[in-house]
Amino acid sequence: MKNYSEKILSLEAKVLKGAGIDFKDGLFILDYPEEGIFELLASANRIRIEFKKNEVRLCSIINAKSGLCSEDCAFCAQSAHYDTGIKTYPMVHAETIIKEAKAALKNGAREFSVVTSGKGIKSAQDIERLIEAIRKIHEETPLESCTSPGILDDETLIALKDAGLHSFHHNLETSRSFFPNICSTHDYEDDVKVVRKAMDMGFHVCCGGIFGIGEEDIHRVELAHTLAELDVDSVPVNFLNPRPGTPLMDSDNLTPLKCLKIIALLRFMLPQKDIIVCGGREVNLKDMQPLIFAAGANGMMIGNYLTTNGRNVEDDLSMLRHLGLRSKGF
Numbered sequence: 446m447k448n449y450s451e452k453i454l455s456l457e458a459k460v461l462k463g464a465g466i467d468f469k470d471g472l473f474i475l476d477y478p479e480e481g482i483f484e485l486l487a488s489a490n491r492i493r494i495e496f497k498k499n500e501v502r503l504c505s506i507i508n509a510k511s512g513l514c515s516e517d518c519a520f521c522a523q524s525a526h527y528d529t530g531i532k533t534y535p536m537v538h539a540e541t542i543i544k545e546a547k548a549a550l551k552n553g554a555r556e557f558s559v560v561t562s563g564k565g566i567k568s569a570q571d572i573e574r575l576i577e578a579i580r581k582i583h584e585e586t587p588l589e590s591c592t593s594p595g596i597l598d599d600e601t602l603i604a605l606k607d608a609g610l611h612s613f614h615h616n617l618e619t620s621r622s623f624f625p626n627i628c629s630t631h632d633y634e635d636d637v638k639v640v641r642k643a644m645d646m647g648f649h650v651c652c653g654g655i656f657g658i659g660e661e662d663i664h665r666v667e668l669a670h671t672l673a674e675l676d677v678d679s680v681p682v683n684f685l686n687p688r689p690g691t692p693l694m695d696s697d698n699l700t701p702l703k704c705l706k707i708i709a710l711l712r713f714m715l716p717q718k719d720i721i722v723c724g725g726r727e728v729n730l731k732d733m734q735p736l737i738f739a740a741g742a743n744g745m746m747i748g749n750y751l752t753t754n755g756r757n758v759e760d761d762l763s764m765l766r767h768l769g770l771r772s773k774g775f
């Protein structure tokens with residue numbers, strides 16, 4: 446353990462001085478011995494405090510258009526390729542979205558995202574509803590507005606910017622080399638292009654992935670490396686909650702400690718970015734949820750996820766109070 450302890454402290458010092466860690470160092474973090482987990486967390490926590498202080502960001506989402514997606518992402522209950530029995534519905538009205546946004550604000554969210562299923566939004570009515578919803582969030586609340594609509598044309602992106610859109614969300618899901626194992630209907634580069642375009646347009650870009658979908662440590666480091674290279678602003682971290690009917694319904698690849706190591710990896714590789722723990726937190730972290738902050742996360746999603754329920758918001762807020770963490774206010 447002595448060698449591990451010395452090495453993790455030297456990596457921490459490197460990161461605190463502003464230097465990056467390499468691929469091998471990333472694998473070292475993911476392979477850290479379980480008996481030394483608190484040493485790893487202590488280092489990740491110091492990096493979090495250095496760059497993010499003791500503040501956490503809370504975000505919430507609405508699933509504004511559910512299911513019937515043309516893509517075949519193997520983890521996703523919204524894909525039309527699988528019989529998952531979820532409730533599907535077309536784009537909801539802007540009024541429904543603003544109502545949810547205001548409820549999220551009351552719960553302490555700082556950011557609110559309008560998420561739609563599908564490769565992109567094409568229908569004029571859906572685009573209109575999205576733009577109207579973003580304008581209302583911008584005008585009627587102090588929330589940072591976000592959307593995750595897939596691929597959009599330039600004209601729509603400009604209209605969203607004019608309506609006050611703050612963040613654009615688009616996950617890469619996993620590493621470039623593992624991606625063909627989970628999706629065959631589009632290329633990784635299509636997703637990278639969307640992210641680059643959103644960055645070029647000056648949006649705050651939220652881009653991360655989902656872990657526990659059969660990938661190995663090497664793919665986790667590869668994804669972290671790609672996100673660092675892209676220089677995205679915020680990294681949402683999802684852990685697989687296997688959905689009945691999907692090809693990954695029987696997957697069980699993660700332990701709570703592995704989840705913590707993945708969060709620590711991201712904090713070491715993207716020290717200045719927001720690391721936000723999202724879907725699958727409850728089922729994968731179990732009673733280790735408070736440790737996500739020691740592992741380096743500085744935010745979490747509260748409320749429900751896209752097709753699954755989240756934890757009771759009051760329990761999450763009480764967890765933050767007990768940890769002495771402040772929610773980043775306006």
Ligand code: SF4
Nearest residue numbers: 514516518521524563
């Ligand atoms: S992850 Fe997104 S693109 Fe993939 S199937 Fe689900 S809704 Fe469609």
